[in-house]
Amino acid sequence: MESFKVHEIFSLEDFKESIPFTAIGARTCYSSGDLNYLLNDPRVVSKEERAKFLSKLGNYKHFSVFAHSFAYKDLNTLEEEKLNKIVGKELQDLPKDKKAEIAAIKIAATRFKSYYNPKYKTVIGISLRHYLEELLETDEKRYFETFNKMAEYDIPIEPLGYKDDIWLIGLLKEYDGYAVFYIDNVSRIMTHQLVRHTALNYSQRSQRYVKEDENLLIIPPSIKESNCQIENDKILKIIKDIVKEISEYIKNTDTKDSLKEKIAKRVEKFLSSEENRSIKNLFRYIDQLTEIIYDYTVYSCKIKREDARFILPHGRKTTIVVSGTLSWIKDFITKRTDPHAQWEIQKVANAMKYLLEKQNIEV
Structure with missing residues (x-):
């Protein structure tokens, strides 16, 4: 049976309406900005900058973000020669619609996260990820040229x-x-x-890549509404003292002045906050303690964020x-x-x- 590739069945143009979503997905991975920020980010809205950015991702083989671009195709619209390649020589004499149905099922059975519904017998859905992965296997030069072609499809993202x-x-x-x-x-x-x-x-x-400075802890409603109090306020004082002590170490390192100032302001705000014995406040205090340890690890000890993050709560x-x-x-x-x-x-x-x-x- 002959082998076939997704890029022989789909074209880049099939994905043009949803290509910008790959840029939104990728920038979400690497940015602390909100959606409004991303919708004005040149790597999302500028054709040229988006092409460079996506090409960089392609160079890293960061394929997962391209799954946000998706397309369906009715294989009954393909040339019979392409259908014959998919189904194999032994099935070439079948009617075209039957070959299209078999081809759709075959793609669904062999392509990761493709989508097939028997209700639409000859239709298959795949993501841009499939297209790019198989194109790279076949033609590396054409693979990298594809990212420049993506710039030609300048479809604005308008939240619905x-x-x-x-x-x-x-x-x-x-x-x-x-x-x-x-x-x-x-x-x-x-x-x-x-x-x-x-x-x-x-x-x-x-x-791994985005700063966790001043990121917030999500506190569950049950914690916010709880009347539970910490019996010994020494616990809160100890945490504050530790935060203050570590922040002093950061001030005396070669960390950028702008970063030291930012950390100092956050710590000052924390230290001046009301000492409340509620369980909610304990959550906040522990979060600030992990934050200052994270800051010290990254900025003073020069440890990569990907390792320093191990101290952060998973409620972040x-x-x-x-x-x-x-x-x-x-x-x-x-x-x-x-x-x-x-x-x-x-x-x-x-x-x-x-x-x-x-x-x-x-x-």
Whole structure:
């Protein structure tokens, strides 16, 4: 049986409507800015800068961000010669529509996270990730030229809706559709739960590369509302003293003055805050303690962020881009709007449901 490649079936133009979502996903990984910042980032909105940025990702073989660009194709529209290559010589005498159906099933069975629904027998959905991975295997020169061609497709990103720190930024409605969400101000605890839905695609703010300075801890409602008090206020005083002591060490290192000033202001604000014995305040104090240890490790000890982050709480705020076919998005919503789901992921699922229904998508 002859081998075939996805780039022989799909063209770059098939993905043109959703190429900018790959840039949004990638910049989310490497930036602390919010969506408004990203929508004005040259690496997202400038054709030339976006092409350079995506080419850099291509050089790193950072393929996962390209999964946010997705396209469907009815294989019955392909030339019969291409269908014959996919199905093999022994099936070449079948009717064209039957060969297209077999080809769609074969691609679905052999390509990671491709999508097939028997309701549309000759249709297959794949991401730009598939296209690029297989193009690199075949023609490296053409692979790198493709990133420059992406600059020709200058489709602006216009968010379709917002609810509770969640934006619907992209939506395909044909066949089984495809949706792209930008989710902000959630904890890494929530995203640890979210990424268990492995059929979806994710690009998350990186603690390896993005500064954690002044990032916030997500505090659960049950902690905020608790009347529980710390009996011994010495605990809070000890934490404050440690923070003050380490901040003094940072002042005497060769760290940039602008960074030292920023850290000093944050520490000063923390040290002057009210000493409240609530459990909520203890959460905040511990977060500030880990923050100052993180700062000291990175700026004074010159340890890479990717190792210094081990001290940070997993309740830290993060940002993530999520995309997937509507069928898999709906599966996530069904499971995580259940009352047994934890409060934060329930909130996300309900917001996604609301945003899709506003687009007349039945969930």
